[in-house]
Amino acid sequence: MVCNMPHLPVLLRDTINLLVLRPGSRNIDCTFGDGGHSRAILQSAPDIQLLGIDTDAKNISRAKKQKEFKKVILVNDNFRNLKEIALENNFIGVDGILMDLGWSSTQFAESGRGFSFLRDEPLDMRLGAGDLTAEEILNKWPESEIGKILREYGEERNWAKIAQAIVDYRHAKPIKTTGQLVEILFTLRLGQHGKINPATKTFQALRIAVNDELNALKLALPQAVEILSSGGRLAVISFHSLEDRIVKRFFQNNKSLKIITKKPIVPSREETLENPRSRSAKLRVAEKI
Numbered sequence: 083m084v085c086n087m088p089h090l091p092v093l094l095r096d097t098i099n100l101l102v103l104r105p106g107s108r109n110i111d112c113t114f115g116d117g118g119h120s121r122a123i124l125q126s127a128p129d130i131q132l133l134g135i136d137t138d139a140k141n142i143s144r145a146k147k148q149k150e151f152k153k154v155i156l157v158n159d160n161f162r163n164l165k166e167i168a169l170e171n172n173f174i175g176v177d178g179i180l181m182d183l184g185w186s187s188t189q190f191a192e193s194g195r196g197f198s199f200l201r202d203e204p205l206d207m208r209l210g211a212g213d214l215t216a217e218e219i220l221n222k223w224p225e226s227e228i229g230k231i232l233r234e235y236g237e238e239r240n241w242a243k244i245a246q247a248i249v250d251y252r253h254a255k256p257i258k259t260t261g262q263l264v265e266i267l268f269t270l271r272l273g274q275h276g277k278i279n280p281a282t283k284t285f286q287a288l289r290i291a292v293n294d295e296l297n298a299l300k301l302a303l304p305q306a307v308e309i310l311s312s313g314g315r316l317a318v319i320s321f322h323s324l325e326d327r328i329v330k331r332f333f334q335n336n337k338s339l340k341i342i343t344k345k346p347i348v349p350s351r352e353e354t355l356e357n358p359r360s361r362s363a364k365l366r367v368a369e370k371i
Contacts, residue, residue, distance in 0.1 A: 090357040091118030092184060093319055093365045096347050101315050103127050107177040110168065110309075111135065112161035112302065117145050119180055122152065127146065127329045133160050133173045137210040137293070160210055160296040175311040181302065182319045183295075197289060202261035208291040216288040218248040220257045225249045234285030235296070235324065240272050243285060260285075296324060303332045307339060310370040311327040315318065315342065317367045326364050339368040 091097075103109065103126040109121045114134035124130055124134060133155045136142050141160040145151045155171050155267060160182065168174055168299065194218060195206040207216040218257035219228065229245035232238045244267065251257060251266050261337075264281055272280045306316050320326040326346065333341050354361045 083348060088256050090358065090360070091116075091122065092182065092360040092363045093347060093349060093353070094122055096365055097180065097317055097319065098122050098126050098343060100347075100365070101178040101180065101317055102201065103130060104131055104177060105133070108175075109133070109178040110164075110174060110176055110180070110306075111344075112164060112181045112306075113183065114141055114145060114156070114178060115184075116141065116270055117148070117151060119182055119283065121150060123178075123180070124150070124154070126322050131173075133157065133168070133171055135159055135164070135167055137161075139210075154237050160298055164302050165309055168305075168309045174309050175314075176309060177311060177314045179306045179314070179316045180319075181299070181311060181317070182305070183299065183325050184319065184321045184359070185289075186289045196264040197285070199260055199264050199279065200258050205258060205260060205263065205288075206295060207289050210295050212293070214292050217256075219262065219288060219291060220248055231234075231291045232284060233289045234287075235290040236283035237323065238283040238287065240270070243270055243272075296328065299328055300332075303335075304330070305334060307370060312370055315367055315369045317365060319363055319365050321362050321364075326366070330365050333366060333368045336368075338371055340371055342367040342369055 101109070103123060105127045106129045107127065108131045109123055110133045111123065112135050114120055114136040120134050122133060123132060134145065136156050139158045145156055157167050157171065159167055161178045166208050194203055195208065197207060198202040205215065205217040205220060223243045228248055229241045232241035232244055236242065247266050247270055248257065257263060267281045267284060310316060320329055320331045333339055343366050346366050347361055349360040
């Protein structure tokens with residue numbers, strides 16, 4: 083993953099069009115990030131009210147310094163607490179909710195928390211204030227549990243080899259930095275498959291495990307439906323099959339929803355060329371009946 087390119091909001095035009103934003107509408111951006119989607123929401127119609135949520139305190143702090151977000155209610159919290167946040171800020175019965183499950187370029191480029199395998203940083207990987215770190219997983223978890231998250235969260239076909247190599251390495255010395263983890267992975271000579279760096283899936287699995295991302299999504303989806311008004315829309319942009327599967331099944335199994343996107347919307351060839359990170363994105367939208 084290249085980390086020095088500017089952040090570009092993914093599937094922006096489709097997202098804005100399918101949210102059907104109207105003058106005076108009330109909307110929630112559950113994953114504010116660098117504010118790309120929020121900025122477009124505010125510009126799409128007059129007098130839009132917006133609640134922006136982000137687990138990463140740095141994103142919220144940065145947004146509060148920008149004049150364009152002066153009237154946005156900004157909250158540093160995890161969207162797993164969506165209903166509570168909405169109640170506290172009088173955002174019940176809203177017209178649109180967006181969940182962009184991707185990570186911003188800034189988080190990879192400036193975090194210092196070990197999100198990227200392109201920098202040698204401490205193996206933290208926490209977005210919020212949780213206790214669990216990637217370093218703890220790699221040094222203290224049993225080989226079987228490390229293998230499990232690599233297999234389930236990273237969908238890594240070499241999960242057994244990687245888990246064993248991690249445990250073998252830590253017998254000699256603790257794994258404290260991303261550089262050490264990359265060294266372990268590349269020593270295995272797993273090779274590159276297409277455009278995917280051999281470290282990508284392992285880092286993905288650790289980020290998901292540390293931040294409990296899939297459970298957060300499972301908790302947030304029903305809360306979103308609950309706080310939407312009738313006719314309000316929920317848009318979710320996912321970036322790997324685990325997330326997309328959760329969203330797809332939730333939409334299909336919720337009788338309060340009418341699915342707007344029969345098939346997920348994916349980026350155009352032009353968008354993937356301009357922003358290679360967008361290539362795995364999928365947008366699903368549903369409307370509350």
